[in-house]
Amino acid sequence: MIRVAWVVLLLTGLLPWCAATAKDPTWREVDPENLVFIELFEGEVFLELNPQFAPKTVAQFRKLVQDQFYDGLSFYRVIDGFVAQGGDGSDLGELSLVPLIDAEFEREMDADIEFTRVQKTDLFADETGFVNGFAAARNLSENTVWLTHCPGAVAMARNDNPDSSRTDFYFVIGQSPRYLDRNMNVFARVIEGMEIVQQIKRGPANQNGIFQDDTSPSRIRRMRLASDIPKSERKTAFVVDTNSKGFEQYLEERRNRKQKFFHNRPPQVLDICQVPVASRTTK
């Protein structure tokens, strides 16, 4: 009984998510064209692709997945608290037949972008918010919007040339490196399986996370696009609709924490990268 009571107490105070799920939120089914199943040896990871922000990157990534390009490749550069980078290491690419991808670092804030504002004053941007479940930020004077480097964001690696993304990608696995915002092709996010991504083996810290041999890194077993799997055989993924009233209410509750637990009331602000967006999968 004590254990149960204590657990309940803890939950009221500390629990970071589930508020959205508790209130019967509006769910959005992830378009199977944008749903990627990544099978690692550690477990399964679900990505949602974002063609609205990175159409060229998404098109190339989809094709690479369909060509089974990534199957068997490793996460060859993994720095704890920062990124897990995978692929074939061919990003410099003179030897690669895969075309380069143009920079898709940010885009115009058009009418087709529904921006659910999270925070007006942000350290790195004029405003932060969600666009269809993706953490984003905007610059009001330039009327631009971009996807932010929150944990779970997926982006293409590149060299100094802004248009040099090609095949290799990274997961953000630590405190959001927001200084990379507007500098990388962020094209997807992890909607399920971040606890699996966190199991990816870290590389040697004194080698900047780069494995020095091919035997020890974690590997990609297989990647598949949901739309390539017969409907009856594939999983379906849902994410909370960040344009919904329920989500607005969830933001409001996180922003105004009224629980007795908070001896010092937290500032009424939200870090865009510390606002979990709930998801669920079927089958």
Next chain:
Amino acid sequence: MIRVAWVVLLLTGLLPWCAATAKDPTWREVDPENLVFIELFEGEVFLELNPQFAPKTVAQFRKLVQDQFYDGLSFYRVIDGFVAQGGDGSDLGELSLVPLIDAEFEREMDADIEFTRVQKTDLFADETGFVNGFAAARNLSENTVWLTHCPGAVAMARNDNPDSSRTDFYFVIGQSPRYLDRNMNVFARVIEGMEIVQQIKRGPANQNGIFQDDTSPSRIRRMRLASDIPKSERKTAFVVDTNSKGFEQYLEERRNRKQKFFHNRPPQVLDICQVPVASRTTK
């Protein structure tokens, strides 16, 4: 050759740390009284205790370590992207003989606090900075300062009563939950082994991270205070001196990223939780 060239390119652009180590920084030896070795079955983790901010919590934690209280206990509540909480689950504590600890949520900004400012405008505080290697924040009008909930911060769990910390503690393992600042007894930080902490098994997500049986969670093999081990037999830990000129320069370089890699120059700001403080150990 291509591989090498490409690796070098990537490092110039993306590498988050090592700038401090590259410039022959001033190192500070961690006081053996404040150095705790946590042996997990996954590997070893080094903590630095902070009696300057949490003297009562540190005193009790030291005693618990010396009493071998934690040896064999589990991380029974682990939520990916948030916290890994360990101990005996007795925090409600009617049955525990261990005394409760008073709230040590923040302290006065006295002359003995050397505050190396990182950022003037912060979402959650008037200013952020480092105090002897610990990420901190301050309130200028109230003249208070506190340790922030960055990844690697270690704090005591409690129930709604601010003075109800006792034995159980948590590591912050995800994007900094800064809304908990000034509400918890933050008393230590991980100085080595965050990649080990990240291997702690996550609990079931639909049970709020709480393991429902005693067999599956990760366990603490042993904890020891460095000062309890003969000098000739123990490891020594060094951390970069955050009061040094070298560290100021490191901050300045992170704040003003001039590398060609940055097509869009990042805003000249720093997230206190995204500023790694280098460490090294001997033996």
